[in-house]
Amino acid sequence: MLKAKETVLEIDLKALKHNFEYLKSKLQKDTKILAVVKAFAYGSDANIVADFLQNLNVDYFAVAYVNEGVALREAGIKTPILVLHPQAVNFKTLIERCLEPSLYSSKIFNDFIAIATEEGQTNYPVHIKFNTGLNRLGFRENDIDFITSKLRDTSAIKVKSLFSHLAASEDLNEAEFTKNQIDNFKKTAATFTKSIAYKPMLHMTNTSGIINFPEAHFDMVRAGIGLYGYANSHEENKKLKPVATLKSIISQIHKIKKGETVGYNRAYISRGLEKTATIPIGHADGISRQYGNEKGFVVINNQKAPIIGNVCMDMIMVNITNIDCKEGDEVVVFGNHPNSASDFSKSVQTISYEIITSISQRIKRVIIK
Numbered sequence: 001m002l003k004a005k006e007t008v009l010e011i012d013l014k015a016l017k018h019n020f021e022y023l024k025s026k027l028q029k030d031t032k033i034l035a036v037v038k039a040f041a042y043g044s045d046a047n048i049v050a051d052f053l054q055n056l057n058v059d060y061f062a063v064a065y066v067n068e069g070v071a072l073r074e075a076g077i078k079t080p081i082l083v084l085h086p087q088a089v090n091f092k093t094l095i096e097r098c099l100e101p102s103l104y105s106s107k108i109f110n111d112f113i114a115i116a117t118e119e120g121q122t123n124y125p126v127h128i129k130f131n132t133g134l135n136r137l138g139f140r141e142n143d144i145d146f147i148t149s150k151l152r153d154t155s156a157i158k159v160k161s162l163f164s165h166l167a168a169s170e171d172l173n174e175a176e177f178t179k180n181q182i183d184n185f186k187k188t189a190a191t192f193t194k195s196i197a198y199k200p201m202l203h204m205t206n207t208s209g210i211i212n213f214p215e216a217h218f219d220m221v222r223a224g225i226g227l228y229g230y231a232n233s234h235e236e237n238k239k240l241k242p243v244a245t246l247k248s249i250i251s252q253i254h255k256i257k258k259g260e261t262v263g264y265n266r267a268y269i270s271r272g273l274e275k276t277a278t279i280p281i282g283h284a285d286g287i288s289r290q291y292g293n294e295k296g297f298v299v300i301n302n303q304k305a306p307i308i309g310n311v312c313m314d315m316i317m318v319n320i321t322n323i324d325c326k327e328g329d330e331v332v333v334f335g336n337h338p339n340s341a342s343d344f345s346k347s348v349q350t351i352s353y354e355i356i357t358s359i360s361q362r363i364k365r366v367i368i369k
C-alpha cells in the first residue's frame with residue numbers, strides 16, 4: 001500500500017471480495033445475497049462498492065433512502081435495489097428509477113398503490129416488511145388480511161418479497177427471542193403466501209444472523225457490516241478483512257515543557273518534556289470529541305499515540321513523546337486489528353458501524369484494487 005500524503009480513506013476491494021466470498025460460503029448454494037450499500041456503503045464509496053459487487057454477481061442491493069438508490073442508478077447500477085425506508089414524497093422518483101420499495105405500514109402501502117396506479121404501473125415489485133419484535137418498522141401479523149385483500153383489488157403492484165429484521169442477532173444470550181422472531185416470521189409468511197396466488201421470496205438475516213442463525217437464511221440474506229469487514233464477535237472478525245483504512249500524516253511536531261497546555265480550553269497539560277504531533281483530521285471528518293482527552297489513539301510507526309486534549313474541527317493532537325517519527329510520517333487512525341474500526345470505536349463505547357459511517361465526504365477515498 002502507498003504511504004499516505006494527506007488524510008485518506010483507503011477502500012480495499014480485495015478485502016471486499018474476500019468478505020463477500022466468506023459470507024457466501026455460509027449460505028446454501030441457491031440462497032441469494034443482498035448487499036446493503038446504504039450510507040455510502042457504510043462510509044466507503046457506494047458507487048465503487050456496488051459496481052464491484054455487481055461484477056461479482058450479487059443478487060440485490062439495499063439502501064435506506066430513495067436518493068441513495070438514485071445515485072446508484074446514475075452510476076450505472078442495473079441490479080435490483082430495495083429501498084428499506086422510503087417516504088411517500090419520493091415515490092414518483094423511485095418508480096422512475098426502477099427502485100423497489102419496502103412497504104411497512106398501511107399508510108405507506110396505500111400511498112404507494114395510489115402513486116403506482118397513477119403512473120400506470122402493473123405488477124410493480126414491492127417488498128412487504130413485517131415487524132416480528134424489533135418494533136421499528138413493519139406490519140403485524142394481523143395486518144395480513146388488509147394487505148392481501150388490497151392486493152387482490154389492484155394490479156399495480158406485485159409482492160416480490162416478504163421480510164423482517166432481527167433485533168439481537170449478534171447476541172446469543174437473546175437466542176430464544178431471536179428464535180421466536182424466526183418462528184413468527186415463518187408463520188406470517190405461510191399465512192400470507194396461502195392467501196395470494198404466488199410465492200414471494202423470504203429474507204430476514206443481517207450479517208450476524210447469517211453467521212448465527214442459518215435456519216433463518218430463507219431465500220436471501222442481507223449482508224451489511226460483514227461485507228465491510230466486521231462481524232459482531234471477535235472470532236468472526238478474525239475471518240473478515242476490514243475494507244476501509246483511515247490514514248493521515250503528521251503535519252507538525254511540537255516539543256513542549258512540563259505545564260504547557262495543548263489545544264482548546266487548555267484541556268491537556270504536559271507532564272514533563274513531551275512531544276506532540278498535529279494531525280489533519282477532526283470532528284468535521286467524523287472523529288467525534290469523545291475520542292479526545294486520551295480516550296482514543298492513532299498508530300504511528302506501529303506505536304500507539306493517544307489523542308490529547310480536545311478534538312478540533314479539522315485537527316487532533318497526539319502524544320508522540322516515546323515514538324520515533326517525523327513530520328510527514330504516516331498515521332493510521334483505524335485499519336486492521338489491533339486498531340481496527342471496532343477497536344477504535346470501543347475506546348469511546350461505540351461500535352464499528354458508527355465510526356465507519358461517520359467518515360465525512362471531505363476525506364478523499366482511495367480505491368485499492
Ligand SMILES: *Cc1c(COP(=O)(O)O)cnc(C)c1O
Pocket residue numbers: 036084165205206207208222223224225226
Ligand atoms: C442495515 C440493515 C441490514 C444490514 O445489517 P448488518 O448488521 O450491517 O449486516 C440488514 N437489514 C436491514 C433492514 C437493515 O436496515
